[in-house]
Amino acid sequence: MSATTAPRNLDVTGSAHVPMSRLAKVELRKALDTRAGRWLIVGILGLILVVEVIYSFAAPDDSKNLDDYLQIPGATFGFFLPIIVIMLVTSEASQRNGLVTFTLEPKRSRVVVAKFLAGIGLAIAVMVLGFLLAMVGTAFGIVTGSSPTWSVSGDMLFSALFLANMIGVFTGFALAMLIMNTAGAIVGYFAYSLILPTAVGILSLLSSTFEDIAPWVEFNTAQTPLISGDYAPTGEQWAQILTAGIVWLVIPLALGIWRLLRIEFK
Amino acid sequence: MITVEGLTRKYGAFTAVDDVSFVCEPGRVTGFLGPNGAGKTTTMRVMVGLTPPTSGRVTIGGHLYHDIPNPGLHVGVLLDASAQHAGRTGREILTLGAQTMGLPLSRVDEMLDLVSLEQNEAKRRLRNYSLGMKQRLGIAHALLGDPSVLILDEPANGLDPAGIRWMRGLLKGYADRGGTVLLSSHLLHEVEQIADEMILIGRGKIVASGTKDELLADAEHKTSLVTALDNDQLSKVLADRGVTFTSAGSGLRVDAPPVDIGRLSVDYGIVLTDLRSADGGLEDLFLTLTEDTQREALPQGATQSPALTEGTQA
Numbered sequence: 293m294s295a296t297t298a299p300r301n302l303d304v305t306g307s308a309h310v311p312m313s314r315l316a317k318v319e320l321r322k323a324l325d326t327r328a329g330r331w332l333i334v335g336i337l338g339l340i341l342v343v344e345v346i347y348s349f350a351a352p353d354d355s356k357n358l359d360d361y362l363q364i365p366g367a368t369f370g371f372f373l374p375i376i377v378i379m380l381v382t383s384e385a386s387q388r389n390g391l392v393t394f395t396l397e398p399k400r401s402r403v404v405v406a407k408f409l410a411g412i413g414l415a416i417a418v419m420v421l422g423f424l425l426a427m428v429g430t431a432f433g434i435v436t437g438s439s440p441t442w443s444v445s446g447d448m449l450f451s452a453l454f455l456a457n458m459i460g461v462f463t464g465f466a467l468a469m470l471i472m473n474t475a476g477a478i479v480g481y482f483a484y485s486l487i488l489p490t491a492v493g494i495l496s497l498l499s500s501t502f503e504d505i506a507p508w509v510e511f512n513t514a515q516t517p518l519i520s521g522d523y524a525p526t527g528e529q530w531a532q533i534l535t536a537g538i539v540w541l542v543i544p545l546a547l548g549i550w551r552l553l554r555i556e557f558k
Numbered sequence: 559m560i561t562v563e564g565l566t567r568k569y570g571a572f573t574a575v576d577d578v579s580f581v582c583e584p585g586r587v588t589g590f591l592g593p594n595g596a597g598k599t600t601t602m603r604v605m606v607g608l609t610p611p612t613s614g615r616v617t618i619g620g621h622l623y624h625d626i627p628n629p630g631l632h633v634g635v636l637l638d639a640s641a642q643h644a645g646r647t648g649r650e651i652l653t654l655g656a657q658t659m660g661l662p663l664s665r666v667d668e669m670l671d672l673v674s675l676e677q678n679e680a681k682r683r684l685r686n687y688s689l690g691m692k693q694r695l696g697i698a699h700a701l702l703g704d705p706s707v708l709i710l711d712e713p714a715n716g717l718d719p720a721g722i723r724w725m726r727g728l729l730k731g732y733a734d735r736g737g738t739v740l741l742s743s744h745l746l747h748e749v750e751q752i753a754d755e756m757i758l759i760g761r762g763k764i765v766a767s768g769t770k771d772e773l774l775a776d777a778e779h780k781t782s783l784v785t786a787l788d789n790d791q792l793s794k795v796l797a798d799r800g801v802t803f804t805s806a807g808s809g810l811r812v813d814a815p816p817v818d819i820g821r822l823s824v825d826y827g828i829v830l831t832d833l834r835s836a837d838g839g840l841e842d843l844f845l846t847l848t849e850d851t852q853r854e855a856l857p858q859g860a861t862q863s864p865a866l867t868e869g870t871q872a
Contacts, residue, residue, distance in 0.1 A: 300559045300619070300620075301559070301619045301620040302619025302620060302626065304627055307627050307632070308628065309628060310628050310659070314657065318657050318658050321654065326643055326645040326646060327645050387642070387644060387645075388638070389641060389643045391637050392655070392699070395629065395635045396629065396630045396658045397629075397658065399624070556608065556609055
C-alpha cells in the first residue's frame with residue numbers, strides 16, 4: 293500500500309497465484325512444526341531403531357539380511373505414517389487454522405493437492421530414512437554375529453515399502469477429510485487397520501465362502517501379498533487390490549475431497 | 559473498496575444475513591456494529607469466500623475474493639485470532655503466512671515490531687497467549703502482505719485500553735494512506751473511537767449507516783446530566799420553574815434538554831462544571847434500532863442495586 297491516493301479498484305494484474313510448489317512446501321512445514329507432528333516422526337524413527345536392536349539379538353543369524361531388516365521400517369511406517377497425514381488435514385478444522393489456510397488460498401482444491409504433495413513427499417522422505425535405518429540395523433546384525441546379504445528385490449522395495457505405504461498415506465487422507473476431527477479420524481484409522489482385518493479373519497475361519505470373498509472387499513486382506521511372500525502379487529491379487537481399493541480408498545477419498553471443498557471452516 | 563450487494567445467507571430456515579448492501583470506501587475506517595449474532599461475522603466470512611452466499615455477492619476492489627490471486631497481498635483478514643494451531647509459536651504462525659504469500663522472512667520481524675510483540679513472546683506457543691496478544695498477532699498476520707484492504711472481526715476484543723488506543727492510531731494511519739478498513743464490534747464505544755463511518759446491523763439487516771454526526775442528526779435530547787458549583791442553588795431554580803430532576807452522582811439528572819439548562823445558568827448566574835445530554839446518544843440510537851434484536855429487554859429493576867430496591871419498597 294504505497295499509493296497515497298485511494299484507488300477504488302484493486303489492481304491484481306501484478307500478482308500471480310501462489311505457486312503449487314510453495315503451497316506444498318508450507319504444508320510440509322505445517323506437518324512438522326508442531327510438537328505432535330515432530331515427535332511422532334522422531335518417535336517412529338526411534339521405535340524402528342529399538343525394534344532393530346531387539347531383532348538383532350533375537351533373530352537367527354540367517355534371517356538378518358537387509359531385506360529382513362527392511363520389514364521393520366516397512367511395517368512401522370504402514371502403521372504411523374497415516375496418522376501424520378491425518379493430523380495435517382484435520383488440524384485445519386480441529387485447530388481451526390483452516391480459516392487462515394483457506395483465506396490465503398481460497399481455491400481449496402489447490403490446498404488439497406498441496407497437502408497430497410506434502411504427504412507424498414513426507415512419506416518418501418521417511419521411507420528413505422527407513423531404508424538407511426534398515427542398513428544400520430543390518431550392520432548391527434553383523435555385530436551380533438550374522439553375515440548378511442545386502443541384496444534387496446525391486447519387488448519388495450516397490451510393493452512393501454513404497455506402494456503399501458502410499459496406500460496408507462492416502463487412506464489417512466481419505467479418513468481425515470471424511471471425519472475432519474483428529475481424534476475421530478485416528479480412531480477410525482485404527483478400526484480400519486486393526487479391528488476390521490481381525491473381524492474379517494474370524495469370519496474367514498468360520499466360513500470358507502467369506503474367506504474367498506474377503507480379499508476382494510477387505511483392503512487390508514487384499515494388501516497382504518504386497519507386504520509378504522515374494523512381494524509380487526499375482527494378476528488375481530492385483531485385481532483384488534484394485535476392487536478392495538475402490539471400496540476402501542477411492543470412494544472414501546472422493547467423498548472426502550468433496551466434503552473438504554464444501555465444508556464451512558468455522 | 560468493499561462492495562456488498564444484496565447479500566443473503568440462510569442456514570435452513572434461519573436467515574443469518576438478510577439482503578445486506580453497503581460499501582466501504584478507501585481512505586476510511588468503516589465500523590460494523592451490531593449485537594451478538596446479528597450477522598457481522600457471517601457477512602465477513604462471505605467477503606473472504608469462507609462461506610458461500612445464498613444470494614447476492616461481495617466484491618473487493620471489483621473482484622470476487624475467490625478470483626484474487628495471492629489474496630494475502632491485497633486483502634488482510636483477521637476473522638478469529640484464536641483460529642490458529644495452538645501448538646505453533648507466534649513467530650511460526652507469521653512465518654507460515656509469509657511463506658505462503660512469498661514474502662521475505664524479514665517481514666515477520668517487521669510485523670512483530672509493528673504490533674509490539676517481543677521476541678521472547680513470539681517464541682511462545684499460541685496456547686500460552688492472552689487474548690490481547692492473540693489479537694496483536696492476528697493483526698500482524700493480516701498486515702503481513704501490505705494489503706490495501708483490511709477486514710477485521712472484533713479486533714479490539716481483549717485489548718487493554720492502551721492496546722485499543724494503539725490500534726486506533728494504526729488503523730487511522732492505514733486509512734489515511736488510502737487503505738480500506740472494515741472492522742466489526744459489538745461494543746459501541748470501541749467503534750465510536752475508531753470508525754469514520756458506521757454500519758449498524760441487527761438480526762441480519764442493516765438498520766442504519768453513516769457517520770456519527772449523520773446518525774445523530776435526528777436525535778432528540780430530552781434529559782440532561784448537569785453539575786453546578788452550587789447544586790443546591792440549581793435545584794432551587796429548577797424546582798421553582800417546575801422542572802423535575804433527580805440527583806445523579808455528583809450532579810443532577812434533569813428532565814430538560816441541555817440548551818434549556820444552559821439558558822437557566824446564564825439567566826441565574828449559576829456556574830456549571832458539566833452539562834451534557836443524558837439520552838439521544840449513539841448508544842440510545844443503537845439500542846433503539848436493534849431493540850427487537852436484543853436478547854435482553856433491559857429490565858429496569860435489574861439495573862438497580864438490591865439495597866435501593868428494598869428502600870423504595872419500604
